[in-house]
Amino acid sequence: MNEFLVLVVFLAAWIVLNRWILPWMGVPTCMGGACATKPRFPEQGENK
Numbered sequence: 001m002n003e004f005l006v007l008v009v010f011l012a013a014w015i016v017l018n019r020w021i022l023p024w025m026g027v028p029t030c031m032g033g034a035c036a037t038k039p040r041f042p043e044q045g046e047n048k
Helices: 002-024
Strands: none
Touching: none
């Protein structure tokens, strides 16, 4: 039971860290929305 509690606390801390704390400090994370960026290369047919 104690090992399960440690696992749950670690997982919760990881989620809180990646969702709120790191983005607040300026570190981009996927949970903070940094993975929803534009593609690196434009799609075919776009003129720039």
